[in-house]
Amino acid sequence: MSSDALLTVSGLCAGYDQTEVLWDVDLELRRGEVMALIGRNGVGKTTLLHAIMGTRPATGGMLRFDGHDVTALTPHMRARAGIGFVPQGRHIFPQLTVMENLETGLCALGGRGGGAGGGVPGYIFDLFPKLYDIRGRAGGFLSGGEQQQLAIGRALAGRPALLLLDEPTEGIQPSVVQQIEAALAHVRDELGMTILVVEQYLDFVWRFADRYSAMQNGRIIRQGAIAEESAAAVAHLVQI
Numbered sequence: 001m002s003s004d005a006l007l008t009v010s011g012l013c014a015g016y017d018q019t020e021v022l023w024d025v026d027l028e029l030r031r032g033e034v035m036a037l038i039g040r041n042g043v044g045k046t047t048l049l050h051a052i053m054g055t056r057p058a059t060g061g062m063l064r065f066d067g068h069d070v071t072a073l074t075p076h077m078r079a080r081a082g083i084g085f086v087p088q089g090r091h092i093f094p095q096l097t098v099m100e101n102l103e104t105g106l107c108a109l110g111g112r113g114g115g116a117g118g119g120v121p122g123y124i125f126d127l128f129p130k131l132y133d134i135r136g137r138a139g140g141f142l143s144g145g146e147q148q149q150l151a152i153g154r155a156l157a158g159r160p161a162l163l164l165l166d167e168p169t170e171g172i173q174p175s176v177v178q179q180i181e182a183a184l185a186h187v188r189d190e191l192g193m194t195i196l197v198v199e200q201y202l203d204f205v206w207r208f209a210d211r212y213s214a215m216q217n218g219r220i221i222r223q224g225a226i227a228e229e230s231a232a233a234v235a236h237l238v239q240i
């Protein structure tokens with residue numbers, strides 16, 4: 001384990017009922033880097049994000065986050081420790097307004113400053129100005145792109161040290177994809193946030209990620225620096 005590791009996944013196994021999906025996964029995220037997690041459909045990328053968040057229990061292995069063993073912590077405790085998650089499908093609250101949805105993200109602050117009485121950080125509206133314009137609208141009435149901005153904004157409201165995102169560009173129009181890209185680059189560059197992003201759209205992650213890890217059959221089979229490898233060179237790892 002390197003000294004600048006924020007997250008260290010060691011020998012992680014997880015699955016569903018009797019089916020193992022993750023096999024002995026090792027992964028290390030350095031502080032302040034963006035890692036793209038790539039691979040074909042069904043190789044276990046989403047399961048790995050859930051196992052890191054704690055929403056899918058590990059059946060073996062260990063997770064260290066920010067110097068602590070978090071393997072036995074509940075998802076809620078991991079959120080309070082500084083892990084934020086933007087799941088596939090966004091899962092925003094349809095009956096709450098945009099502002100109320102964002103405020104639910106503040107709960108994750110817990111002992112990390114949540115008691116200071118601060119509201120939704122203003123930089124979220126700088127990153128996603130549309131959210132301010134529609135702050136009183138119910139989440140259920142938002143477009144897919146607006147919902148994705150809201151889901152990312154809500155996770156950012158908890159000021160996570162590590163942000164997990166599952167296919168943030170899925171079904172999103174190009175102008176919003178650009179905003180998401182700029183927002184993720186900003187929180188990495190200006191706030192030092194560490195990001196693990198599952199993504200099939202390689203051109204998107206190749207513009208701002210630092211490293212990639214490729215999965216196959218529930219294992220990490222290849223890793224590298226984005227600057228040293230073209231998206232075309234790894235495209236076969238995501239094609240069906």
Ligand SMILES: Nc1ncnc2c1ncn2[C@@H]1O[C@H](COP(=O)(O)OP(=O)(O)OP(=O)(O)O)[C@@H](O)[C@H]1O
Pocket residue numbers: 016021039040041042043044045046047048
């Ligand atoms: N709730 C579930 N119950 C049973 N099996 C599941 C469940 N969710 C996923 N799986 C299975 O686990 C395996 C890995 O799925 P996972 O969603 O982690 O892959 P993925 O790489 O994220 O795929 P995709 O790109 O399609 O989202 C697949 O074989 C899938 O069918």
